[in-house]
Amino acid sequence: MKEALRQARVAFESDEVPIGALVVWENKIISRGYNQVELLRDATAHAEMLALTAAFNELGSKYLMDATLYVTVEPCLMCCGALYWSKVGTIVYGAEDVKNGYRKTTGENHPFHPKSKIVKGIMADECAQLMKDFFVQKR
Numbered sequence: 001m002k003e004a005l006r007q008a009r010v011a012f013e014s015d016e017v018p019i020g021a022l023v024v025w026e027n028k029i030i031s032r033g034y035n036q037v038e039l040l041r042d043a044t045a046h047a048e049m050l051a052l053t054a055a056f057n058e059l060g061s062k063y064l065m066d067a068t069l070y071v072t073v074e075p076c077l078m079c080c081g082a083l084y085w086s087k088v089g090t091i092v093y094g095a096e097d098v099k100n101g102y103r104k105t106t107g108e109n110h111p112f113h114p115k116s117k118i119v120k121g122i123m124a125d126e127c128a129q130l131m132k133d134f135f136v137q138k139r
Contacts (some may be wrong), residue, residue, distance in 0.1 A: 004072050005094075005126060007032050009130065011035045012133075016035040016036060016133060017131075018034075018130045018134045021051040023070075025055070025067045033049070047071060048071050072130070073095050073101070075102055084119070087113045088116055089115070094127030101111070
């Protein structure tokens with residue numbers, strides 16, 4: 001999660017919503033991503049989406065059943081769809097996102113692949129503080 005936070009800080013410094021993600025395969029980071037919505041002018045350029053695409057390219061596979069995705073903030077519903085279809089084995093996230101996270105729509109229902117495991121709250125305070133700092137700066 002520390003590396004995902006580093007990616008989120010890159011987003012922060014780039015004036016993007018500070019969310020970072022990475023994919024780990026066999027205890028090795030194979031891809032990284034941070035929000036690039038503004039830079040790419042693409043509403044789908046979320047950290048998770050960019051990290052997933054890079055992981056698919058790295059492995060030459062459309063499925064990531066044995067991979068772990070680390071992301072600093074609870075995924076949105078769009079990213080959940082991508083995580084579902086990629087069959088990511090484990091999804092680890094830091095801070096909750098009551099405004100835009102998947103649970104706003106799904107409640108406690110599991111929108112990910114049925115075999116995916118979810119781990120919540122890893123370094124949640126640090127991840128949440130970066131988001132708070134960003135939006136305080138924006139106001």
